[in-house]
Amino acid sequence: MLASRASSILKSLVPQFIAAFEESHLEALKGWRGDLTSFRDAPLYIDGVFDTSIILPHKRSDLPISPRSSLARKILDIVDSLTQNRDYFFIATLLSESINRTKRSYSEVIAAIQELREDEILVSIDIELLEKQRQVTQQEIAQIQQRVSQITFLNPEEKAKLVQDLSQMRPNEREATLSSMVMMGQLKGATAKAVGQQEEVSVQGKVSVDTSSITTKKAAQKAIKEMDKDARKCLKNYQYQDAVSYYEAAEIIANEWGLKKEAQEIIHKKIEANKKEIQYKQAVAESDAKSAEKQGNMQVAIQKYKEAADYSSSLFKLGMTSEDKKMREYLKQAERLKRQSPGS
Numbered sequence: 001m002l003a004s005r006a007s008s009i010l011k012s013l014v015p016q017f018i019a020a021f022e023e024s025h026l027e028a029l030k031g032w033r034g035d036l037t038s039f040r041d042a043p044l045y046i047d048g049v050f051d052t053s054i055i056l057p058h059k060r061s062d063l064p065i066s067p068r069s070s071l072a073r074k075i076l077d078i079v080d081s082l083t084q085n086r087d088y089f090f091i092a093t094l095l096s097e098s099i100n101r102t103k104r105s106y107s108e109v110i111a112a113i114q115e116l117r118e119d120e121i122l123v124s125i126d127i128e129l130l131e132k133q134r135q136v137t138q139q140e141i142a143q144i145q146q147r148v149s150q151i152t153f154l155n156p157e158e159k160a161k162l163v164q165d166l167s168q169m170r171p172n173e174r175e176a177t178l179s180s181m182v183m184m185g186q187l188k189g190a191t192a193k194a195v196g197q198q199e200e201v202s203v204q205g206k207v208s209v210d211t212s213s214i215t216t217k218k219a220a221q222k223a224i225k226e227m228d229k230d231a232r233k234c235l236k237n238y239q240y241q242d243a244v245s246y247y248e249a250a251e252i253i254a255n256e257w258g259l260k261k262e263a264q265e266i267i268h269k270k271i272e273a274n275k276k277e278i279q280y281k282q283a284v285a286e287s288d289a290k291s292a293e294k295q296g297n298m299q300v301a302i303q304k305y306k307e308a309a310d311y312s313s314s315l316f317k318l319g320m321t322s323e324d325k326k327m328r329e330y331l332k333q334a335e336r337l338k339r340q341s342p343g344s
Contacts, residue, residue, distance in 0.1 A: 013317075051317070055092075057089065075102070231273070240276055240280070285304045305330045
């Protein structure tokens with residue numbers, strides 16, 4: 001996953017997560033020195049924005065809720081077959097099996113699975129509940145104490161507390177925390193050397209910001225206003241990616257000068273720019289679908305309706321709940337044309 005490029009949707013969600021996380025952990029972040037135990041609730045915020053729980057094991061809920069669509073009911077039957085030998089399954093397996101058994105498209109199946117998740121008919125399971133808990137050995141505690149003793153910026157009381165916290169973690173969490181603390185020590189040394197150096201920050205697209213030329217908060221606010229103005233011009237000309245680049249540059253300046261209000265506004269505008277780009281592509285796909293249908297080119301029309309449905313799905317993930325209905329309508333149109341096509 002880390003070796004591949006992030007999608008525009010993922011990029012647009014990152015500022016949303018940062019804003020929510022910083023707001024809820026403001027005090028912990030102010031005095032943070034690399035101890036990850038302050039952020040144990042981070043997975044809740046990550047899942048809230050990125051829907052990461054979709055990769056977790058899932059099970060069928062015990063609640064007596066009936067699926068809304070016929071496809072969702074078929075998929076629920078497949079869930080029952082997947083859980084005959086164990087109590088849980090993975091969405092990736094369910095997706096593959098559902099496509100094979102129902103012969104429906106990826107978009108249709110993922111929409112039905114999402115329906116089951118939203119209605120809490122399918123619920124995720126905390127992976128820790130599936131792992132066997134074991135006691136930390138004395139040898140492991142000694143190793144933890146040895147590594148913690150090498151962290152120079154903690155006092156003895158803080159080191160003792162850290163050892164206690166680390167001994168209660170799973171091995172991967174423990175290693176991540178220790179690595180973070182060591183890195184924090186290295187950063188403290190490197191930060192002093194970096195002070196005063198001029199740095200030019202480049203962002204996605206054609207925008208480059210020489211932050212060293214901005215010497216006052218007033219100058220920073222002026223630069224942000226200019227970039228906002230340029231971004232709005234780009235939006236009028238349907239140059240959505242360029243608009244996002246200007247917003248990213250403005251966001252860098254706002255964060256460097258502690259302009260929290262401006263930063264929040266920029267993040268909101270950047271997300272809106274991403275939404276506009278997707279809506280534009282969706283409108284083009286819908287128009288192409290209708291034109292192809294009038295010309296009798298059913299295969300192209302079906303493909304374009306499905307593309308429009310995919311764009312609706314992306315917009316839905318960005319918080320536009322009304323897109324759920326539009327997505328189903330696009331898929332319905334695609335299915336209608338599929339039934340009308342010769343040989344179907």
